[in-house]
Amino acid sequence: MNLRPARARWFELLAPREELAGVVETLARTGSVELEIHSERNVPVNLPDLQQQMAEFHHLEQRYQQYWQRDDLQPATLSGMPAQILETALMYLRQWVAAAGPLVKHIESRQAERSELLQVEDLLGIDVEGEMDYSLLSAAGPSLAVRLFVMPQAYRLQTMPGSLLYCQCCSKQYEYLLAAGLPADIEDFRNEIAAQKGRMLTLPAWLHGQREAALGQVRRRLQRIHHENTRLRRQLDAMAGSYQLAEALGDVRRLEWFLTHVTALPVSENFAWVSGWTNDLDGKYLPRALTDVGAHAIVHYPPPPRGLHPPMVLQNPWWARPFELFAGMMGTPSGDEADPSRLVALLVPLLFGYMFGDVGQGFVLLLAGLLLRQRWPLLRILVANGAASMLFGVVFGSVFGREDVIPALWVHPIEQPLVVLAVPLAAGVLILLLGLLLNGLESWWRGELRRWLMVDAAVLVMYLSLLAALYIPGSLGVTGFGLGWYLAGSLDGTPDKALAKTLAALGSLVEQLMQLLINSISFVRVGAFALAHAGLSLAFTIMAESTGNLVAGLLIMLLGNVIVILLEGLVVTIQTTRLVLFEFFIRFLRGSGRTFRPLSMPEYAIAIRE
Numbered sequence: 096m097n098l099r100p101a102r103a104r105w106f107e108l109l110a111p112r113e114e115l116a117g118v119v120e121t122l123a124r125t126g127s128v129e130l131e132i133h134s135e136r137n138v139p140v141n142l143p144d145l146q147q148q149m150a151e152f153h154h155l156e157q158r159y160q161q162y163w164q165r166d167d168l169q170p171a172t173l174s175g176m177p178a179q180i181l182e183t184a185l186m187y188l189r190q191w192v193a194a195a196g197p198l199v200k201h202i203e204s205r206q207a208e209r210s211e212l213l214q215v216e217d218l219l220g221i222d223v224e225g226e227m228d229y230s231l232l233s234a235a236g237p238s239l240a241v242r243l244f245v246m247p248q249a250y251r252l253q254t255m256p257g258s259l260l261y262c263q264c265c266s267k268q269y270e271y272l273l274a275a276g277l278p279a280d281i282e283d284f285r286n287e288i289a290a291q292k293g294r295m296l297t298l299p300a301w302l303h304g305q306r307e308a309a310l311g312q313v314r315r316r317l318q319r320i321h322h323e324n325t326r327l328r329r330q331l332d333a334m335a336g337s338y339q340l341a342e343a344l345g346d347v348r349r350l351e352w353f354l355t356h357v358t359a360l361p362v363s364e365n366f367a368w369v370s371g372w373t374n375d376l377d378g379k380y381l382p383r384a385l386t387d388v389g390a391h392a393i394v395h396y397p398p399p400p401r402g403l404h405p406p407m408v409l410q411n412p413w414w415a416r417p418f419e420l421f422a423g424m425m426g427t428p429s430g431d432e433a434d435p436s437r438l439v440a441l442l443v444p445l446l447f448g449y450m451f452g453d454v455g456q457g458f459v460l461l462l463a464g465l466l467l468r469q470r471w472p473l474l475r476i477l478v479a480n481g482a483a484s485m486l487f488g489v490v491f492g493s494v495f496g497r498e499d500v501i502p503a504l505w506v507h508p509i510e511q512p513l514v515v516l517a518v519p520l521a522a523g524v525l526i527l528l529l530g531l532l533l534n535g536l537e538s539w540w541r542g543e544l545r546r547w548l549m550v551d552a553a554v555l556v557m558y559l560s561l562l563a564a565l566y567i568p569g570s571l572g573v574t575g576f577g578l579g580w581y582l583a584g585s586l587d588g589t590p591d592k593a594l595a596k597t598l599a600a601l602g603s604l605v606e607q608l609m610q611l612l613i614n615s616i617s618f619v620r621v622g623a624f625a626l627a628h629a630g631l632s633l634a635f636t637i638m639a640e641s642t643g644n645l646v647a648g649l650l651i652m653l654l655g656n657v658i659v660i661l662l663e664g665l666v667v668t669i670q671t672t673r674l675v676l677f678e679f680f681i682r683f684l685r686g687s688g689r690t691f692r693p694l695s696m697p698e699y700a701i702a703i704r705e
Contacts, residue, residue, distance in 0.1 A: 098433040098533075099540065100407045103129070103372035103691050105399035106381065110392040115367040116177055116353045118390050122369070123352075123694040125384050129406060130371040130694055145354065148181045152347050155188055162199055162331055164341060181350055184343040191338040195331055202327050209320045212313050214245060214296055217266050219310040230303035240278040242285065246270045246293035256280055271296075352697035374408040374691055406691035415440040417475040421675055426686020431540040433533045433683060440479065442526065442679070443671055448483025449519060450624035450667045452508075453632070455495035456660050457484025480668075491625075495656050496632030508629040516622035523618025523678070524562060527611060530682025531555050537683055549584025553577045554604065558611045578604075614678045624670060628663055635659070 106128075110118045122128040156163075246269065259276035274284060285295055299316075302309050335341065375381050378396050385392045399405060407427050409419055411434070418440040428434045451457065461481025468475040488494065492503025508515045531551070538547035557577035563570040585600035586593060635655025639648035 097410060098435070098437070098536075100409050100428050100430065100432070100434045100688065101376060102405040102430055103374055103408050104376050104378065104396055105403075105405070106371065106373050106375075106378075106394055106396050108369040108381075108392050108394045110367055110369065110390065112367045114390055114392070115369075116180070116349055117388070118367075118385065118392050119353060119369060119694075120349055120697060121384055121388050121390060122381070123696045125375070125380060126693050126696070127373050127375045127380060128371055128694050129373070129692055130369065131403065132370065145178060145181055145350065148178070148185060149351065149354070151185060152181075152188070152351075155192060159192065159195075159199065162195065162202075163344060164335060177350055177353070180346050184346040187338050187340065187343040188347075191334060191340055191343075194338070195334050198327050198330055198334075202324055202331075205320050205324055205327075209317060209324075211297060212299075212317050212320070214269075215298060215302075216310065216313050216317070217269065218243070218245075218264075218271050218296070219306055219313060221264050221266050221271070228303070228305060229298065229309045238277075239275060240281040241273070241275045242281050243296045243298060244272045244274065244285070244288050244293055245296045246272065246288065246291065256284060259284060348697055372406055372691065374693075376408065376410075404689055407688040408691055409434050409436060411436045414479075417473070417479075418443060420473065420476075421672070422680075422684065422686070424672075424676060425680055425684050427688035427690040428684065428686065429688035432537055432685060432688065435533070435680065435684060438529070439675060443476070443675060444479040444483035445522075446519075446621055446671045446674060447480040447667055448485075448487040449621055450670065451480075451484045451628055451663060452487030452491040452625060453493045453496065453628070453659075454485050454488035454501070456656060456664075457481045457486075457488055459656075459660055460484060460664065491629065493629065493632065495652065496636055496659065497652075498629075498633075498636075508626050509633060512622075512626050515625055516619055519618045519621035519625075520615065522621070523615050523674075526618070526679050527614055527682065528555070528559075530679050531558075533683040546584075549587065550581060553581035553584060554607050554611075557581070557604075558608060561608070561612070562615070617678055618674065620670060621674070624663075624667055628659070628667075631655075631659055631663065 108118070108122075119130075122130075256276070258280045259274045261272055261274040263270065263272050265271065272288075274281060276284075288294070299313075302312060304312070373381060378394075382394050385394065407429060409416075409422075409428075411419060415437045419434075419436045421439045421443070422428060422435055448457070451460075458481065460477045461484075464474050464477030464479075464481055468478065489501065490503065490505045491508055492498050492501055493507075494500040498507050506514060531554075534551060535544070535547045538544050538551070554577075557574050560570045560573035560577060564574070581604055582597060582600060585603075586596055632655070635651060635658075639651040639655070642648050642651065
């Protein structure tokens with residue numbers, strides 16, 4: 096088992112300058128590259144001339160982006176000078192705007208008309224007493240003005256001008272008010288309504304007849320608008336191909352991403368140098384990715400320049416990668432630290448499963464992890480934890496909180512609580528011992544094994560002898576031997592200030608041993624939560640059986656299992672995390688390494704993947 100993380104590999108790439116943007120995008124697509132510029136031979140690439148062109152693009156985007164396609168944006172070519180590529184893309188966009196502009200205006204006018212007609216349709220859908228000939232509304236004037244106003248439903252008129260005649264009605268969403276009066280009074284009333292976020296609704300001149308007839312006219316007009324907009328949209332889609340809209344937008348998006356993520360690269364008149372770190376440790380993936388897109392680039396892997404701090408790459412199998420989260424809470428392990436992800440992939444499910452042992456509830460967690468792992472990768476942990484819960488459910492004989500469905504392979508927690516508490520205590524000692532041994536392994540990697548053997552190994556011996564003294568009183572003699580060993584290693588043959596050093600070493604020893612003993616006792620909580628889980632499940636079972644009603648009993652068991660899964664599942668997760676971080680990790684993990692942060696992909700590339 097390889098517990099040691101690897102240092103990312105330094106790479107340098109030489110590419111034609113005109114292919115620079117495409118090459119960097121290809122590297123980003125691999126998800127295996129972190130750029131770091133290290134060159135003193137050439138000046139940084141500077142592209143200020145693109146800002147004005149980008150401003151023109153953003154102006155067009157603000158106006159027309161809702162009519163542009165968002166998926167399948169593919170840059171036209173890999174090569175070309177950035178300014179030339181952007182100017183060519185803008186040329187196609189200008190041509191598209193010139194051809195599509197009239198269609199866009201037509202679509203927008205029809206959309207505005209449709210919005211008004213939907214409001215009229217809502218009005219005509221209100222069943223009111225009496226009938227009205229709507230053609231009379233548009234025929235009113237010039238001395239008499241008749242206007243229809245629409246307001247939010249919560250709005251109520253406080254006063255109404257006495258010179259106006261009006262009637263009100265309301266639908267599920269809006270209040271409608273029909274007012275008649277002198278044009279000047281109507282205009283004043285309109286301003287008052289506008290101040291209250293209301294507006295005047297214009298009725299079409301072609302609207303005539305009574306409500307049912309007018310409603311039919313509006314719906315037929317809405318259908319014609321729909322068909323016309325569909326036809327216009329198809330014409331726009333056809334124009335997209337004629338003016339290479341997808342390719343032009345892809346080129347602009349690539350350059351926009353490039354300008355945002357790559358501020359400087361060493362370049363000459365014809366070539367560009369790209370350098371950085373990669374987690375492609377065998378050096379095969381990057382060249383293949385560049386070859387697949389036809390890039391004319393040369394990749395090599397020299398030793399990293401002096402003074403650079405390489406990021407660390409965790410080399411874990413697929414089943415351990417979700418558990419890298421725990422080490423990440425402390426930081427990234429450095430090259431002389433152990434990566435505990437594979438160990439945690441075993442410890443976390445065992446601790447969780449012991450505290451949450453139930454076949455049925457564990458199956459729910461496992462199923463949730465399988466269904467949600469693509470959307471939320473973090474929930475892949477639920478798969479392992481759920482499987483462990485099912486395993487301990489068999490050990491404890493619990494299925495959805497009931498202990499009378501299957502026999503316990505070992506014990507029912509409520510029946511033998513002391514045994515259930517003792518097992519995690521012994522497991523905690525083993526976990527702490529593992530942490531201390533990992534600290535020794537790291538000392539060996541750092542070249543400090545002698546110091547560990549002289550001091551920390553003595554602490555380990557005293558810790559084990561104190562635990563053994565609970566059963567073998569004579570083991571305290573080993574504790575005394577360990578104390579002498581520890582003091583000899585701490586003083587390390589230096590007679591200067593021996594008393595002060597001895598007192599400081601004793602104080603440190605007492606602190607370490609107390610921490611170890613207290614941390615050992617902390618693992619008793621694993622058994623305590625197993626008892627709490629069994630007790631809560633038993634309580635719901637007793638409540639269900641006491642009702643004497645099958646349906647009520649099933650509902651109580653269902654509610655009880657939901658509460659247990661949500662509440663206890665969260666609490667057990669928190670306790671498992673706490674034990675791993677503050678009892679296990681603090682023995683050996685410092686998290687002093689640098690995190691590998693791959694270059695992010697362009698947004699359009701992410702959209703294509705999804």
